[in-house]
Amino acid sequence: MNTRKILLSENEIPEAWYNIVHDMPNKPLPPLHPGTKEPIGPDALAPLFPMGLIQQEVTQEKWVEIPEEVREVYKIWRPTPMFRAIGLEKALDTPAKIYYKYEGVSPSGSHKPNTAVAQAYYNKQEGVKRITTETGAGQWGSALSFACQHFGIECEVYMVKISYKQKPYRKMMMNTWGANVHPSPTDLTEAGRQVLAKNPDSPGSLGIAISEAVERAASDEHTKYALGSVLNHVLMHQTVIGLEAVKQMEKAGDQPDIVVAPFGGGSNFAGISFPFLRLNLEEGQNIRCIASEPSSCPKLTRGVFRYDFGDMVGMTPLLPMYTLGHNFVPAPIHAGGLRYHGAGVVVSQLLRDQLIEARAHDQLECFEAGVLFAKTEGIIPAPETNHAIATAIQEAKRCKEEGKSETILIHLCGHGNFDLAAYENYLSGNLVRHEITEEEIQAALAELDTPTID
Ligand SMILES: *Cc1c(COP(=O)(O)O)cnc(C)c1O
Numbered sequence: 249m250n251t252r253k254i255l256l257s258e259n260e261i262p263e264a265w266y267n268i269v270h271d272m273p274n275k276p277l278p279p280l281h282p283g284t285k286e287p288i289g290p291d292a293l294a295p296l297f298p299m300g301l302i303q304q305e306v307t308q309e310k311w312v313e314i315p316e317e318v319r320e321v322y323k324i325w326r327p328t329p330m331f332r333a334i335g336l337e338k339a340l341d342t343p344a345k346i347y348y349k350y351e352g353v354s355p356s357g358s359h360k361p362n363t364a365v366a367q368a369y370y371n372k373q374e375g376v377k378r379i380t381t382e383t384g385a386g387q388w389g390s391a392l393s394f395a396c397q398h399f400g401i402e403c404e405v406y407m408v409k410i411s412y413k414q415k416p417y418r419k420m421m422m423n424t425w426g427a428n429v430h431p432s433p434t435d436l437t438e439a440g441r442q443v444l445a446k447n448p449d450s451p452g453s454l455g456i457a458i459s460e461a462v463e464r465a466a467s468d469e470h471t472k473y474a475l476g477s478v479l480n481h482v483l484m485h486q487t488v489i490g491l492e493a494v495k496q497m498e499k500a501g502d503q504p505d506i507v508v509a510p511f512g513g514g515s516n517f518a519g520i521s522f523p524f525l526r527l528n529l530e531e532g533q534n535i536r537c538i539a540s541e542p543s544s545c546p547k548l549t550r551g552v553f554r555y556d557f558g559d560m561v562g563m564t565p566l567l568p569m570y571t572l573g574h575n576f577v578p579a580p581i582h583a584g585g586l587r588y589h590g591a592g593v594v595v596s597q598l599l600r601d602q603l604i605e606a607r608a609h610d611q612l613e614c615f616e617a618g619v620l621f622a623k624t625e626g627i628i629p630a631p632e633t634n635h636a637i638a639t640a641i642q643e644a645k646r647c648k649e650e651g652k653s654e655t656i657l658i659h660l661c662g663h664g665n666f667d668l669a670a671y672e673n674y675l676s677g678n679l680v681r682h683e684i685t686e687e688e689i690q691a692a693l694a695e696l697d698t699p700t701i702d
Contacts, residue, residue, distance in 0.1 A: 275308070517595060
């Protein structure tokens with residue numbers, strides 16, 4: 249009989265996060281000041297983040313101890329299970345072995361609480377009373393609401409107004425955990441009031457919501473700001489996923505040839521893949537790590553590597569990254585978490601050095617993959633997650649053509665139980681193919697006047 253489920257016990261929750269910066273052959277380039285364009289140091293971040301997290305943002309230490317209080321909260325859902333995808337393998341009639349690591353068992357249903365809990369903890373340590381953040385579809389806002397509730401910190405979420413209206417369940421989750429959720433733009437901030445003065449019916453955008461959350465944190469000494477992806481410390485917190493997965497693959501008596509994960513800003517991809525990349529960098533192994541992105545927002549496969557802003561307004565430090573330009577507005581595809589113009593600095597450098605790969609998929613292909621997964625494995629994946637499943641299916645088909653029995657590990661980073669409207673759209677034939685043209689990409693990039701990198 250085949251093993252279907254590979255479990256770890258509570259005492260196998262990792263004791264330290266893995267910091268890949270220590271092992272990178274080329275270290276990330278420094279962030280630049282948005283005005284002077286000179287390199288900035290860690291203290292520039294002090295108004296927004298607690299020192300504990302700023303230190304993690306810049307450290308090159310290889311292992312960073314996970315505080316006992318954080319490991320205690322992790323025990324609510326960690327270690328997460330790994331499964332052999334026997335049903336999917338059969339349906340594809342492939343000699344490849346497919347496994348998946350499932351983060352949908354967390355309280356908010358994705359990988360995001362792994363960093364939300366850590367971030368809330370370090371804020372609590374430094375006496376922070378309130379944390380602000382932005383959220384689009386609501387995955388990050390709900391994870392942070394859960395984490396803040398646990399540590400007795402007030403949570404203020406600026407949710408893009410159109411999502412607030414269209415996706416009420418995520419908002420209700422946040423309210424249940426005690427968070428204040430505002431439809432952004434609001435009249436609580438200067439940034440919001442400016443937008444409303446021009447357009448009282450503005451549907452909002454992630455860029456506006458970020459500006460509001462940052463303004464609130466910058467103007468109150470007891471309030472800090474939190475980000476759910478992109479930054480080094482966020483990527484590092486997520487490595488608990490891959491550290492567990494390495495142990496689970498060992499337990500299964502197997503080793504992945506390929507690790508695939510969806511890519512928005514890079515946090516879940518980093519989480520599962522960095523501990524496997526460590527084996528490549530340290531032991532000379534050759535595990536392929538593939539980041540899967542939407543063909544409508546293809547920053548890794550069709551963007552440029554240069555300095556760009558993290559937000560759309562141009563307030564954040566300039567970061568060296570793969571980007572489509574901070575003015576790029578992706579089509580409203582049904583994978584909200586992947587509609588980001590840029591990518592984390594560490595993942596960008598790894599791609600530039602060809603230590604990881606990237607692949608883009610159309611949303612129809614992704615939903616087809618997600619529905620096949622739901623039918624064969626039971627779990628309905630988040631629309632973001634479907635991108636990784638699409639890549640895995642391509643690889644499993646290649647294995648069949650080449651007669652190879654490779655092992656593929658999928659990161660099933662979240663369930664899609666709050667995204668059923670997107671599935672309904674797909675099932676009723678209303679989703680359209682979407683690939684952006686080279687002209688659209690060139691037009692967005694032509695607007696960039698940020699520093700280039702040779
Ligand atoms: C937020 C989110 C993503 C995209 O963000 P990353 O930082 O790239 O991981 C992908 N999948 C799910 C389920 C998410 O909630």
